[in-house]
Amino acid sequence: MVIILKNSLLVKLKKQKLAIMGFIIISVFVLAGIFAPILSPHDPYAVDLTQKLLKPCVDFPLGTDHLGRCILSRLIYGIRTSLTTAILATALMLAIGVPLGIMAGYVGGWLDNAIMRLADIASTFPSSLLALAIVGVLGPSIVNIMMVFIVLWWAPFARIVRSMVIKLKEKEFVMAAIAAGSSQPSIILRHITLNVISPIIVLATLRIAAVIMHVAGFSFIGLGSQPPIADWGVMLSDSRQYLTSQPLMLLWPGLTIMLVVFAFNIVGEGLNDILSPASGYAAAVKEGDEHHG
């Protein structure tokens, strides 16, 4: 037993290297987004038809698009739209889904039923349909698309939290807390919520990645950001017509989305290992103690 657990410690460290790499990538993007005006070589909205569809050169490190705009600058400014909306949307999803999940799991009964049926509706409702509906009424914009995801994607969080809470309720330390005379709010906050947070953070990072992709997708079909806003999805959409004349217009935003999504995914997985308290290493140490003690 000791042997197997010590092995996993090494695996854990290796995984963490990957997670650190992902974290660095995300940090670079966040910083780039914050310092966009300083880092961008050009104004992302500056149109100059004499410079259109250029290959990468000294002036334009990633080339230009069909309107002569610097692709690199648009990518950097695009960070602001994409990352902010993704993080904001995910935070709101959590704000709705986690408390509902905790209530459903802890209280049970009719409340559980009611919340779960709401979750059923939210998770089975087709996102494209809702997107069209919202856009139809409120007009296309990235904020409106964000709303689509918030309204639908809180449900998986609620479900996962609920099943975790149900399992937690049965654990001895919860019963011990009741026996110790703790109040219900204290138990929910310190024992239940605390133990639910770290798996949720992991899922949240993965969800951010998904939001980025989906928002890009909706912008691609014209339901999200509208041109001339620098948005990765819009950039992909614009590149369709120029696939043969300037394929780099597709490549750069595509690669960027891929890179960011990848970074969030590996950070999410790395967090999973780091945040679980009873990690393999600790368990191995304990076994070692028993062996000698």
Added chain:
Amino acid sequence: MAEQPVLSIKNLKTYFYLEERVVKAVDGVSLDVYKGRITAIVGGSGSGKSVMSLSILDLVDNPGKIIGGEIWLNGVNIRDLREKQLLKIRGKEISMIFQEPISSMNPVLKVKSHLFEVIRTHKRAISNKEAVRLCRDVLVRVGLRNTDQIMESYPFELSGGMCQRVMVALGLLAQPQILIADEPTSSLDLTTQAAILEELMRLKNAGMAIVLITHDLGVVAQMADDVYVLKDGKIVDSGTVYDVFESPRHEYTKALLAAIF
């Protein structure tokens, strides 16, 4: 006792090669197992007893490796055999049962399928009808009565005690000479444990050689004929059960015995 041991292990060494260091799980263990006797291997967690039992049948996976010693079965050093030949030994000459009976079985297969798998491995040529008869016989032998119902059940439909009996039955199907039982009753109730141990006693009285691995001194005292005490991969004490309980030689054995109340 001029009798020859049916299984003789000499200086067995199983090491685990990890990245930082080598764990010597089994470090020079020698023991003899005789027909019609129960040989108990006693040790706490981390003593290497489970690794030892797996080593006998060469069931140790990477990063563990058997790097030394001999295992003599019926005059043959089975460490020299290749995998293909070992397949004939496992289940047929030497059988093994483990601690958690329910997790030792495939949850999506009926008991019948488990039994048939063993039969087909070792007695390919017999007819289905013969095979069913064999199954019924072995189930009765381990004390189960409604054999047909049990054969049609899934593992989760049986109690812990019944599952363990099925495991013993699986172990007996190919009529082995030696049965290795690794903590066979640790996860069972007291009364169920008594029943399973009685089955094992019955098998021993019928001539089988049983290797009983346990940490429970009560089990050892009531069941064993010969005892080996294992600590950190080495045998620190051995002898008949009376020798070990009444005249322990090593400090560790003395400490173990002193802690009983």
Added chain:
Amino acid sequence: MGESMNLFEIKNIYKCYNKKEKPKIYAVYNTNLTIRKGEILGLVGESGCGKSTLGKLLLKLEQPSRGRIMFNQRDITDYSFNQMRKIRNSMQMIFQGNANAFNPYFTVEQIISEPLNNYSHESKEKKREKIISMLEQVGLNQTYLTRYGHEMSGGQRQRVGIARALILHPEFVVCDEAVSSIDYAMKNQILTLLTDLKQQFGLTYLFISHDIAAVNKLCDRVVVMYLGNIVEIIPTINSNVQHPYTKALLAATLIPNPRKREKNRVLFKDTEELKIPEKGCVFQNRCLYTREVCQTEQPALAPKTSEHYIACHFYHNH
């Protein structure tokens, strides 16, 4: 030695988990019990007998489906969560020291502080002193304050659990399999510790275990349960046990002495059907002495002597 010395009185307690299904399966069925102040009452039985459930019912960690629970002459059966909070400092539980015993994010200090913070209004320093003192009494030094549950061995966790339960100096402590996950050497230490603390603080224990030897060592009276029913109450587990199930249980207990080998250890029918019978005695399917009356009428828990109770037709109508 009158009624006023009874710490707990349980009358006709039932606990059923699947209320809506038929047939109802009772974890605890029509159980009556008194626990005297200052005694160590043992509660033995195998898995599924309801002993853990009974322990939790006493502390109202589970709500009984029927029946009444009296604590210190007060009927607490219908006490709400908050009413119970007011008296929880008098009754505590020591859980099995496994991985689920503590919140994985809590240090030992936080674990033991929790009950203390709920009932004590002393200063932070005073509380810390109390915690350190309690830890020392269970044999753990200050360095353990910053450790987490998963950083400790089973024996250490068990001791932290004891500290947590006793920090409030309760009157009554339920020990639920408190020594089950510990090896021999540590078991002895913990049992001695429990006895010492009992003397020191004047505690009453309910000691729940499937380990007959441990119960033997520690307890005054012993209650034997089978499938939710009390089948025997014995003054000491060595006195003449009469119930067929208790006899089977004792026979199955393996004595670590090779010179004392029992020939017949299986004193029950091995039918393997662990179904709870619809009527009659709960042990009828496995008992060696089952007669017709056993299958129709449930035997009442009747006294042999003033201290020894048995629920068996065979015994009483001999």
